[in-house]
Amino acid sequence: MDSDDDFMSDASSQDFLDTQGSDDESLEDFGEELDGGFSQDKDIIAHSKKPYEVDFKVLGPDDIVREQNQQVVEVSAILGLPPESAAILLRFGRWNREKLIESYMDHSERILEEAGLGTTVEFTPHTQVISGFMCDICCEDGDDIETYAMRCGHRFCVECYRHYLSQKIKEEGEAARIECPAEGCHRIVDSKSLGLLVTDDLKDRYQTLLTRTYVDDKENLKWCPAPNCEYAIDCHVKQRDLQRIVPTVECLCKHHFCFGCTLNDHQPAPCTLVNMWLKKCEDDSETANWISANTKECPRCHSTIEKNGGCNHMTCRKCKHEFCWMCMGLWSEHGTSWYNCNRYEEKSGSEARTAQARSRASLERYLHYYNRYANHEQSAKLDKDLYLKTEKKMTSLQSQSGLSWIEVQFLDTASQALQQCRQTLKWTYAFAYYLARNNLTEIFEDNQKDLELAVESLSEMFEKPVPELAKLKVDILDKTAYCNKRRVILLSDTAENLKNGEWKFNVEW
Amino acid sequence: MASPQTTQRLLRELKEYAASPNDALLHLGPVTDNDLLDWEAVLKGVKDSPYEGGLWALRIRIPETYPLTPPSIRFTTRICHPNIHFETGEICLTLLTSEHWSPVYTLSTTLTAVQQLLTDPRPDSPLNLDVANLLRNGDVAGWESLVRYFTMEERWNMN
Numbered sequence: 123m124d125s126d127d128d129f130m131s132d133a134s135s136q137d138f139l140d141t142q143g144s145d146d147e148s149l150e151d152f153g154e155e156l157d158g159g160f161s162q163d164k165d166i167i168a169h170s171k172k173p174y175e176v177d178f179k180v181l182g183p184d185d186i187v188r189e190q191n192q193q194v195v196e197v198s199a200i201l202g203l204p205p206e207s208a209a210i211l212l213r214f215g216r217w218n219r220e221k222l223i224e225s226y227m228d229h230s231e232r233i234l235e236e237a238g239l240g241t242t243v244e245f246t247p248h249t250q251v252i253s254g255f256m257c258d259i260c261c262e263d264g265d266d267i268e269t270y271a272m273r274c275g276h277r278f279c280v281e282c283y284r285h286y287l288s289q290k291i292k293e294e295g296e297a298a299r300i301e302c303p304a305e306g307c308h309r310i311v312d313s314k315s316l317g318l319l320v321t322d323d324l325k326d327r328y329q330t331l332l333t334r335t336y337v338d339d340k341e342n343l344k345w346c347p348a349p350n351c352e353y354a355i356d357c358h359v360k361q362r363d364l365q366r367i368v369p370t371v372e373c374l375c376k377h378h379f380c381f382g383c384t385l386n387d388h389q390p391a392p393c394t395l396v397n398m399w400l401k402k403c404e405d406d407s408e409t410a411n412w413i414s415a416n417t418k419e420c421p422r423c424h425s426t427i428e429k430n431g432g433c434n435h436m437t438c439r440k441c442k443h444e445f446c447w448m449c450m451g452l453w454s455e456h457g458t459s460w461y462n463c464n465r466y467e468e469k470s471g472s473e474a475r476t477a478q479a480r481s482r483a484s485l486e487r488y489l490h491y492y493n494r495y496a497n498h499e500q501s502a503k504l505d506k507d508l509y510l511k512t513e514k515k516m517t518s519l520q521s522q523s524g525l526s527w528i529e530v531q532f533l534d535t536a537s538q539a540l541q542q543c544r545q546t547l548k549w550t551y552a553f554a555y556y557l558a559r560n561n562l563t564e565i566f567e568d569n570q571k572d573l574e575l576a577v578e579s580l581s582e583m584f585e586k587p588v589p590e591l592a593k594l595k596v597d598i599l600d601k602t603a604y605c606n607k608r609r610v611i612l613l614s615d616t617a618e619n620l621k622n623g624e625w626k627f628n629v630e631w
Numbered sequence: 632m633a634s635p636q637t638t639q640r641l642l643r644e645l646k647e648y649a650a651s652p653n654d655a656l657l658h659l660g661p662v663t664d665n666d667l668l669d670w671e672a673v674l675k676g677v678k679d680s681p682y683e684g685g686l687w688a689l690r691i692r693i694p695e696t697y698p699l700t701p702p703s704i705r706f707t708t709r710i711c712h713p714n715i716h717f718e719t720g721e722i723c724l725t726l727l728t729s730e731h732w733s734p735v736y737t738l739s740t741t742l743t744a745v746q747q748l749l750t751d752p753r754p755d756s757p758l759n760l761d762v763a764n765l766l767r768n769g770d771v772a773g774w775e776s777l778v779r780y781f782t783m784e785e786r787w788n789m790n
Contacts (some may be wrong), residue, residue, distance in 0.1 A: 259640070259734045259735065260640055261643040289699040306733070433757055435756035544721060
């Protein structure tokens with residue numbers, strides 16, 4: 123299985139940092155745009171990309187299916203295989219086309235075997251009645267039973283096959299790797315066989331699951347985490363780039379989130395720091411305690427795993443990575459080097475102890491940042507409540523002051539700006555907590571202070587009673603523009619320094 | 632209550648076991664006549680192995696979706712083995728996970744696989760760390776005598 127690892131590395135990877143470095147924008151440009159560049163029009167984003175912005179594309183459910191099918195058709199044509207087989211191969215190769223085609227050309231039989239497409243009987247599978255047949259699953263015999271076998275030749279009655287598939291699809295949520303029910307047969311059930319055997323609702327579920335694995339498998343695709351959102355984001359920021367960039371994307375459903383970790387927009391703090399910060403903040407929560415006590419993350423795909431029994435030999439359900447629960451090391455290394463995991467306990471124990479001492483010493487410092495972080499989070503919630511009342515406010519403003527609908531839109535813009543700026547401010551405190559002091563942090567803190575002052579004064583104006591609001595319109599508009607501008611400056615500054623590796627941190631990450 | 636398919640399949644297995652018993656087993660069948668989803672078995676130790684002469688009782692819970700999903704099997708007699716939990720009797724065998732289970736396996740063939748696990752221990756995936764460490768450190772003599780001791784000490788008997 124040495125080829126398996128090759129599929130994981132991305133041959134077509136291009137370093138986004140290189141392409142990004144070419145557009146050298148000066149800070150003066152930002153003043154021109156009052157909307158802060160958050161217009162939906164991707165062309166505009168492409169023309170005036172800020173240092174903290176990344177290129178991305180939003181894909182709807184149909185786009186995902188189309189993209190998938192297109193690749194299947196292409197590979198099917200290149201390799202001269204039926205589409206359903208090409209689909210299985212692509213899923214096996216985690217949709218890395220070039221790598222797959224190359225290895226298929228080199229040793230096609232081995233790849234077919236490993237992918238669960240072993241070459242055996244040459245016939246087109248269809249359901250048929252065979253006299254003297256007995257099904258090995260239900261033990262039913264009789265001359266009128268409809269049966270089915272894939273190209274591997276293992277024949278079962280259609281009824282059992284159907285139950286088997288529905289168990290796998292409905293109960294186990296499996297789609298891409300459903301194997302033939304026969305003992306020791308690793309042949310994958312293809313979409314054509316599935317189409318012959320199951321009902322339409324199962325087919326839909328199967329398609330959904332396949333689409334899900336497609337997005338999960340591809341490093342450049344991620345689901346939008348908003349509830350009930352069906353869109354996926356296509357972005358070429360790699361996991362290893364996350365040290366240098368905070369890739370915030372905006373879904374068509376308006377949800378802003380980080381492509382790296384799928385949490386809500388947390389600019390300017392990088393994902394790793396955000397993760398550390400959140401863990402730290404949740405330290406005394408019971409849920410967090412339970413999670414840290416009972417679960418670990420898969421070392422390869424970072425899925426959270428709960429060990430609910432069995433031995434320490436873990437196989438990640440999602441990415442099939444095999445590792446040791448104790449030391450989180452590769453399982454394959456255990457085979458020859460015996461069981462060294464007792465050492466791990468000792469080491470982690472001492473690490474945990476020093477970490478605890480350190481955190482106690484810096485408790486006061488932490489509280490300084492935490493209080494400000496929590497304050498902005500709380501204020502953002504309050505502002506959000508106001509935002510919900512905005513519409514009412516706008517209506518009453520229309521009737522009281524005779525302003526038209528279009529003229530009161532400034533309130534909506536202002537409340538959106540408030541939300542966004544508070545979100546940014548909140549994370550500047552988490553970010554600052556991990557920054558080691560130097561000249562850059564002085565500038566950063568000045569930027570932070572400017573934005574904070576602007577936000578607080580806008581927030582104050584926003585709370586004024588309705589009759590005064592009309593008079594404040596120009597002030598609010600100016601303040602909103604100023605807030606957005608300060609935010610762009612702060613984010614650009616932090617993103618530039620992050621990209622160039624200028625920040626010094628007081629933690630290893 | 633089990634579905635008609637599951638019932639039919641289990642009755643068939645029972646009949647087949649009566650017709651051609653499994654050498655690995657002393658007994659296999661439902662615990663009572665009322666519940667076809669609750670079985671018990673008595674497993675025999677393999678000749679020429681440290682488990683020779685041993686007898687262990689096992690309890691088998693059959694899910695309503697059997698044979699599409701695997702039965703859950705555990706030792707109720709204590710056994711000294713790297714892949715079997717000494718206290719709970721839990722067995723670490725890939726065959727018994729839903730990912731690796733095939734509906735073509737029967738209870739009888741599954742128990743044969745359990746017997747094979749006795750003579751083919753996997754100390755790299757241990758549930759009983761102490762025993763596994765003996766094997767990993769190459770103390771075969773120590774391991775064998777420990778197994779022999781427990782095999783006789785804990786041996787299942789009719790009463």
